[in-house]
Amino acid sequence: MFLRLLLFVTLLLWLPACATTNVRALRAYAYEDADFLVALDRIDDVAEVLRLLDEVMTTLPYSPGDRWVDELALSDERSEEMKSAIRHRPPYDNDEFTIPIVKLYRFHLGDVLRQARKAEREEEPAYDSLLAAMKDLSAGNNLVDQWQTYQRIIAELAEAENEEDEVRAKYAGQRANQATVPPDLVAAQQKVKDVEAKILVVGTRLTRSVEAIAQADLRRGPRKQIAADALTAFSVALRIDLEALALIPFAITNMVRSVDQAPAAMLSNLNSRQSFKSIEQLSDLPRLAMTIKEQLARQLTLTQVMTDTLLALTTSELSDTAGFMLKESVVDQIVGITLDSLHADLKLDGEIFFFNQIGGDETRVETEDSEGNTTVRDLTGRTRRLEYDVAPIAMLGIQLNAGLDWIKLPNVGSLKAGFATDRVFSSGGSIETSSSLGDQLGLEGFASDIFDVGLGVLGVRSNVKVATFNFGIVRALEVDPADGDDLGTAEDAAGNDVESNFQLQYTQIDVGYDIAFLVYQWAQRYYIEEFWIGYRYFDYRLPRVLYEMEGEDDKYFVRQSPAQTMDSTYHMGGFRLRMGPGGSPRFHPYGDLGLYFGAGPTEYYFCEDDDVCTEPPDERDRETYIGSIGAINLAFALGLRVRLTPKRWPLRAHLGLQYTGELIGGVVSQEQEGSEQNRSVHLGSSEIFHGPQLHLRGEL
DSSP, X not given: OHXXXXXXXXXXHHTTOOOOXXXXXXXXXXXXXXXXXXHHXXXXXXXXXXXXXXXXXXXXXXXXXXXXXXXXXXXXXXXXXXXXXHTTSTTTTSTTSOOOHHHHHHHHHHHHHHHXXXXXXXXXXXXXXXXXXXXXXXXXXXXXXXXXXXXXXXXXXXHHHHHHHHXXXXXXXXXXXXXXXXXXXXXXXXXXXXXXXXXXXXXXHHHHHHHHXXXXXXXXXXXXXXXXXXXXXXXXXXHHHHHHHHHHHHHXXXXXXXXXXXXXXXXXXXXXXXXXXXXXXXXXXXXXXXXXXXXXXXXXXXXXXXXXXXHHHHTOOGGGSGGGOOOOOSOHHHHOSOXXXXXXXXXXXXXXXXXXXXXXXXXXXXXXXXXXXXXXXXXXXXXXXXEEEEOOEEEEEEEEEEEEOBTTBTTTTOOOOSOBOOEEEEESEEEEEEOOXXXXXXXXXXXXXXXXXXXXXXXXXXXXXXXXXXXXEEEEEEEOTTTOOEEEXXXXXXXXXXXXXXXXXXXXXXXXXXXXXXXXXXXXXXXEEEEEEEEEEEEEEXXXXXXXXXXXXXXXXXXXXXXXEEEEEEEEEEEEEEESOTTOSSEEEEEEEEEEEEEEEEEEEEESSSSOOOSOOOGGGEEEEEEEEEEEEEEEEEEEEEEOSXXXXXXXXXXXXXXXXXXXXXXXXXXXXXXXXXXXXXXXXXXXXXXXXXXXXXXX
C-alpha cells in the first residue's frame, strides 16, 4: 500500500514540472557577489541588445547579399578582442565577475549597425528592412507589421500583469470573498485577458506567415539569398535570446538583493539610459527586469520557430549558422556535452546522530493560543512511563562521485542505485542515504536509474535516509499517580528492573518539488534558496505505554496500557524552505525550516477494564483498536559553509558544519463505543532525531 501511495504522489509531483537554470550559467554566475552595478549593467545589456536586434530586423535598409548580414556573425577572435577591452572598464575591471556573451553581442551589433549605415551604396536598397524582404517568402504577408505588433502587445501584457499585481497587493490583507471582488481588480484582470486574446490573434497570424515561408519557392528571383540572409539574422537573434535567458535570472537575483543598498541619487543617472527611462524609483528595477525576462521568453518562441523553418527551407544545420559561430557559451544547448560537462566531487564527512524523547516526564501541560484561550493535557493518575536510553550513531566517511551535467540537469550522468554505505568508521549503528526513489519502489538496476533520471528531468527530487541504532535500552519508570513524580525504575515480581534491549531503525523518504520560481522576487529578496513542497514518509518502531484521555479542549487521564511495541508509520505533506545567501560569500550561514502534517495506520490495545494494567494480558482480555495516528513533523537545520577557494577557480572547495533535527509528535483519535465523551490516545512523548554534521567537499 505504501509503495502504491508513494508512486501516486510522485506522479502528481511530475505534473507542474518546469525548466530549471542552465547548468553552465549556474557555474558562471551563481557564485558571484551581489553587486548592484553589475546587475544593473547586465539588465541594461539585455534590454539594449534586444533593441538593436529589432533595429537590425525592421529599420536597417537591406538588399539581398548585403555585406552587413554576414558581419552579424561573431567570431571567437573578435570576442576575445572585445573582452580584453571590456576588462579595462567598470564594472568588469574586477575579474571576479564573468563577462556575459550578451554584452559582447551588444557591442558587436552596435558596430555592425554603425558601419552599415555609413557604408556607401552604388544603388538604392531593394527593401526597407530584412523583415520587409521576407514578404517575398511569406506569400505577401507583412512580417514587419506582425513582428512589431507582436513586440508591442508583449509589452502591453507585461504592463497589464504589473497593474493587476499592484491592484491585488492593495487587497492582500483582506479576506477573500468571491462574491465581492473589488471593481478595480475585476478591471485589471479583464485587461490582462483582453491583451492575452490579442496575443492569440497576432500569434495565429504569425503562424500562418511562418507556414507560408515553409512553402516558399526559392528558385524565383532573389528568394534564395533572402532566405539565407534571414537565416543568418534569425540564428543570431536565437543565440542572443538563449544567452540572455540564461543570464537574466542571476541578474534579477542580484538586483533584488542589492537594490536596497543603491544610492537614491543614482535614479537620475538611470533615467538617462534608454532601458530605464520608465522607472520612477529604484525599487521598480526588479519588476522592470522581470518584465524584460517575460518579453524575452515570448520572443524566444518566435525566433525558434522562424529559425527552424528557415533551416528546413534552406536545408541547413543550426550549428553551421552565423549565430552559432561563437563557441563560447553558458547555454547547454549550444555547447552540448564537452569535457567541461564532466565533473567530480570528493566529500569527507563526519556525523553524530541522536535519538531522544521529549516531554515524556511531563504530567500536566497547559498551552495558550493567540486569543488567550488555555487548553490542558493532564496525565495525573498514570503509574508508569517509559524512558529510552539509545546510544548515538557516530560515523566518518569518504565518498567520490563523478557525474555529467547536461541541458538544465546537473549530475544527470551520475547513475547510482542503492545506498551510500562507504563509511570508513562507524559506532553505535549505521546511516545509509540515497537519492534513488526507484530503488525504494522496488525497481532494480537500470530501471531504477532511468526512473530517478526521469524525476530529475522534471525537477522532482527524492531522498532516502535509513538510520539503524544498534544499542538501545528501554526501561519502565514508576510514577506517583498523585503528583506525577518519578519513583524510580519499576521492578517485576522477582525484584528485577523492568528494562530490555532494543534496536531502532528509522526510515525517512522525501519526494518534493522546488517552487521558489513561483515566488521569485519574494524568495530572492529574503534569501530563500529553496522552497520545497512535497511528500514525506516516516517509519520506525518503539515500545510505548499509551494513555487514554477524555475531553475536547481540556484532556484528562482515563487509563493506561501495558508496554507494547508500536509502528510509527506516517504519510505526510508539507513544505521545507532553506534561507541563505547561496554560495557567493566566503562565509555563508543558512537555515532550514520544514513543517509536515499527516497520519498513518496503527494498531494498539488496552486491558479490558480500567484497573491498573502493567503486564500484557492474554489476547482474549485485550481491547484491540485499529485506527490512525495523526502526526506533525517540525524539521530544522542551522549551518555555516565556508568557501575555501577563490570564486573564479574551477575547483570549488567548501567546509561546512550544520545541526539538523526532525521533531515528530503524534496523537491517536479514537472514539469509544457507548461514550459521549471525545476519547483520544496519547503516545506519552514526542521523538526527535538530531545531530551535527561536518563535511569537507571539493568539486571540479
